Amino acid sequence: MGGESADRPVPDAAARTPARPIVTVVVGGGIAGLVAAWVRAQAGDHVLVLEASEQVGGTVRGATLDLADGSTVTVDVGAESFATRTPAVADLARDLGLAVVQPDPLGAWAYAAERAHDDPDAPLRPVAVPLPRTATLGIPTSPWSRDVRRALGTWGALRAWWDLGMPRTPVPPPDRPWSLADWVRERLGETVLDRLVAPVAGGVHSADPATLDPRTVAPQLVAAYEKTGSLLRAASQVAAAPGRGKDKPGSPVAGVEGGMHRIVDELVDAIEAAGGAVRTGVRVDALVRNGDGDGWVVRAGDEQVAAARVVAATPRRVATDLLGDLLPPATAHPRHGSDVQLVTLVLDAPALDAAPRGTGVLVAPSADVRAKGLTHATAKWPWLRAALPVHRHVVRLSYGRAGDPGHTRVPDVDEALADASRLLGVTLDRAAVVGHLGTHWPDALAPAVSFDRERAEAAQAAAPGLTVVGGWVAGTGLAAVVGHARAAVTPPAIA
Ligand SMILES: Cc1cc2nc3c(=O)[nH]c(=O)nc-3n(C[C@H](O)[C@H](O)[C@H](O)COP(=O)(O)OP(=O)(O)OC[C@H]3O[C@@H](n4cnc5c(N)ncnc54)[C@H](O)[C@@H]3O)c2cc1C
Incomplete structure (x- = not known):
């Protein structure tokens, strides 16, 4: 466990580890671990990545399908695009020699179920609409634009437009439950909720808007609403914020020619070219600090490896076990x-x-x-x-x-x-x-929470040579994970 000390001498590094002394061991070969490993390898560390499964990449993975006509096709079976709100992933792809590509500008659709207007007893019927191009979490910015009217119909657009003339309803105090569904229904009506917000928020957060608290999932929108008193105006302000694209629903995204999994293949090659090693099928079960607090022993079954620096790049559950009492207790239950x-x-x-x-x-x-x-x-x-x-x-x-x-x-x-x-x-x-x-x-896709990042920072402060990266501290999605991992192993974040 992370809080233990290793007083006995460390045996030589196990077979198949690099002959040179290992300075940095990265635990977990997902995108966060591989990015951290490459940065440290380029900086001159002797890097060893230990990945539990037989394949690196974590949730960035490709698979080759054998087709009925004898041909094959290789596709992403995990992440397939990245948000371009930061340049982190595009920079990484280009640094690895990969071509960043834009998706076809066709736009996406929403599919929902709704009852015939004004009839709560009518059966649900399916409805498919093209998503308006400018929106925040599916909330349109202008109810009368052509694509919004097409999605909502005249009555739906009219109901949404009322928001501009409605009195401001206060944001409930933090201890009172509040849902995105209630907020949108009250300000913009059922049609916006059913046709736009439920599909988009459901897609982004993988959850029903009735279970999402706007203060958690859309703090900027809530802040803009408190200023403007209108949900439409708040959505416009957020959509116009720097870094937001103006032409597609949700965050604008890009991809990599050949698929996102190519980033993983190229990272492994780049780590090895810089003198590092990547091992699969090695499940790390303990991180032990040396008795004098200087250096680590990384244990995986019968093997153990000495390291000056350890990068913990696993999901939350595993990191919690490995870091043990180095990690302050959570102040709330992570979702x-x-x-x-x-x-x-x-x-x-x-x-x-x-x-x-x-x-x-x-x-x-x-x-x-x-x-x-x-x-x-x-x-x-x-x-x-x-x-x-x-x-x-x-x-x-x-x-x-x-x-x-x-x-x-x-x-x-x-x-x-x-x-x-x-x-x-x-x-x-x-x-x-x-x-x-x-x-x-x-x-x-466990949502990251700010107290987890604070816990990870506290563990790093208490244990020199430790860096914690990955979606559970950086936030879900490649843009957050890659940017954070790169910065976390680069001075001044580390000595
Ligand atoms: C189906 C799916 C689709 C997604 N689509 C997108 C998308 O389109 N765009 C986007 O930006 N994001 C997407 N994401 C999210 C994105 O993939 C993740 O946020 C990101 O890849 C997380 O990277 P990570 O390195 O933190 O974690 P992971 O990918 O979970 O990697 C952690 C690694 O640690 C290894 N590990 C665990 N325990 C041990 C141990 N004891 N010892 C050694 N190794 C261990 C695991 O095997 C794993 O390889 C998607 C996620 C999923 C699941």
């Missing part, structure tokens, strides 16, 4: 992640050539499909489209929302195909499927 399942379908389907739902669909929790989102990857990424024969499409469905532990099974092809048909508005039959793959990510 756990969701059980995410992905189904990738490769389809020969001419009906999809026209990209009927743009680059993909975000799904409201109330909808009649279990999928929470669909990415039409060949519509979104021109490089992937160009790599495949005509009429061939890659469609990725994602399943599993936060707080919904009921579903942990990866859906089978027929279930995924039925969902894809509904979401894309096109009948897709089994004969169209030329390849498929299910991927399971347990406890994924």
